[in-house]
Amino acid sequence: MISCKQESPQYVTQVELQPSLQLQELFINDLTTCNSYIDSLKSTTHTDSLKFYFKKARVEFKKMEPILSFQDLNNYNFLNAPNIVKVEEEDLTDIKISNPSSFQTLEENIFSDAPDVASIHNTAAKLQSRLQVLIRNTDIKFFKPYHVLWLIRKQFIRTATTGVTGFDSPVLENSLMDAVTAFAKAEQILNLYDHNFKNDQLKRTWKQKFQDSKEFLEASNFEEFNRYEFIKLHIDPMLVLWNKTAKDWQVQFPLQMAIDNNATSLFSKEALSIDYFAGHKVTPLTEDKIALGKRLFNDNQLSTSKEISCATCHKSDIAFTDGLAIPKGLTRNSPSLTYSSYQQDFFYDKRAGSLEGQIVSVINNTQEFHSDLKRFTEHINEDAEYITAFKTAYNTTIDQNTVRTAIANYVRSLNYWNSKWDRNIRNEVNTLTYSEINGFNLFNGKAKCATCHFAPVFNGTVPPDFMETELEHLGVPTKSVTENAVIDKDLGRFNVYKTENRKHFFKTPSLRNVAITGPYMHNGAYNTLEEVIEFYDLGGGYGIGITDQEYQTLATDPLNLTDQEKTDLINFMNTLTDEEFLKESYTTK
Structure with missing residues (x-):
């Protein structure tokens, strides 16, 4: 009897470990196969062979994607990096600049008019080196059911937000078949x-949903693919299934990540974790x-001049902008504060790392509040109503930290998720026109807007991890012209760290409520x-004549949109206006 009791726990442990052992074997096999194709690519010079082995290797990479992107994000990002110079700026003494060596680098080189074979082989060697390190060192035998559920959901979100946009297949636009490959691996x-x-019914439902998604992806080409229906009929139902599975497996998640563990719709207020x-x-x-935060936000007595408040440049009736190209005394356009909590950096040049930091900067700015947090706080501490409000809201006294926290949290509340777009894709109403839906599909396809403005917030914070808010160099001119343009003199991110190849780079803002937040661009x-x-x-x-800026991040070729396609794009963007701002007195700018 004692012997029996000793053996039983060992047996249970072996049963629980077995799936993770199989998962490890599955992943190593995909890594090894990918490495083999890269090795063949590295050994050939014939263009057709280069294309053949690249496509084979990339299929294997997409099979690896669900596990690799979850287990080793750094190596995944290296292998999947866009073909643009990467700059990492930690501080003035730690700035790293590197050229990418990735599958995207290979794709753009191999499928160009004049492939550079030596460069292709060099890139392939670097990829192979990474793959071999992964083969030797990867250990995922510790994975528990919650790890597995997280990585599967992450693949769904990636496919919906970047995968079907051509984000990582810029030349071949092979995104739909990529999704089929990655979903097949997720099912496996x-x-x-x-x-x-x-x-058991839940298990059968999963099988049917994977099959339906595959058929939907395979039934169309990149430009004609209906991304609206894909999210509404496939991705969101998969999120619902995922939640049911977590409950069925009785999984306890140890923490929250960017996507809330209870999210059942990509375009909902509950999907992204503000924390x-x-x-x-x-x-x-x-x-x-x-x-409390709203009162502080609107209190002009807190500025030295007693004439301005946060609301001076961020008016609540026009999505917290001011309707001006550039406010008096400042140098850049006032961005909307709606949905600004869903980003990793603040100001157009990303010089602040938090909302609290941005607020302090505005208070200190001589052209804005021209104050400091100490004087700012002292004024508030003299107001009995403020003292009571802080006690009620935060159960604390007033100090510099609680003041900036109160304002920051008010800004964090400006996320509504009740636009015409949101309500339709959540299947609450059915009021979108063909033009509006086509506009979304163009936004994510031919027009390439979604390779910088990522759903669901349509800003530059990259899903599915939401760890980085991107900067772009668009070549913004001094004024609206279509030829002989002159680059705007604002150097953007360069002013923060003086990194030469960051001149004219600016943060990608959210397009939510964009219909009422013009004028547009940082200037x-x-x-x-x-x-x-x-x-x-x-x-x-x-395209408008600014050709001396080598680090521009937009493709140089025109999009060749028709007049109707341009109208459809704008009609879609108009659906992103929240109900709070839909009044007859507001006009689309």
Whole structure:
């Protein structure tokens, strides 16, 4: 009897370990096969062979993607990096600049008019070196069911937000077949853990959903693919299934990541964790907290001049912008504060790493509050109503930290998720027109907007990890022209660290509520969305004559959008206006 009791726990441990052992073997096999194709690519000079082995290797890379991107994000990002110079700026003494050696680098070189074989072989050697390190050192035998569920969900989100946009297949636009490959691997991984299912019907539903998604992806080409229906009919239902599976498996998640563990729709207020982006616990944002922050936000007595408040440049009736190209005394356009909590850096040049830091900077700016946090706080501490409000909302006295926290948390509350777009894709109403839906599909396809403005926030914070908010050099001119343009003199990110190849780089803002937040760009150069679309359609700065800026991040070729396609794009963007701002007195700018 004693012997029996000793053996039983060992048997259970072996059963639980077995799926992870199989997962490890599965992953190593994919790595090894990919490495083999890269080795063949590295050994050939014939163009057709280079193309053949690249496509084979990339299929294997997509099979690896669900596990690799979850287990080793740094190596995944290296292997999948865009073909642009990468700059990492930690501080003035730690700036790293590197050229990419990735699958995207190979794709753009191999499928160009004049492939550089020596460069292709050099890139392939670097990829092979990474793959071999992964083969030797990867250990995922410790994975538990919650790891597996996380990595599967991460693949769904990636496919919906970057995968079907051509983000990492810029030349071949092979995104739909990439999704088929990655989803097949996700299903294979889920099947390794099928002994966890208590509900057999749930298991069968998964099988049918994977099959339906595959058929939907295979039934179209890149430009005609209906991304709206894909998210509404496949991705969101998979998120619902995922939540049911977590409950069926009785999984306890140890923490929250960017995507909330209870999210059942990509375009919902509950999908993204505000705490994750804040870097600390800020929720719940109670009515008392919001009311206090709103009062501080609108109090012009807090500025030295007693004439301005946060609301001076961020008016609540126009999505917290001011309608000006550039506010008096400042140098850049006032961006909307709606949805600004879903980013990793603040200001157009990303010089602040948090909302709290941005608020301090505004208070200190001689052209804005022209104060400091100490004087700012002293004034508030003299107001009995403020003292009571802080006690009620935060159960604390007033100091510099609680003041900036209160304002920051009010800004974090400005996320509504109730636009016409949101309500339709969540299947609450059915009011989108063909033009609006086509505009979304163009946005994610032919027009290439979504390779910089990522769903669901449509800003530059890259899903599915949401760890980085991107900078771009678009070649923004001094004024709205279509030829002989001159680059705007603002050097953007360069002013922060003086990195030469960061001149004219600016943060990608959210396009939510964009219909009412013009003028557009960091300098307010464009008054209308029609002008903005024309700028992109011509090929950005290159297309309007700004050809001396080598680090521009837009493709140089025109998009060749038709007039109807431009109208559809704008109609889609108009659907991103939240209900709070939909009043007859507001006009699309």
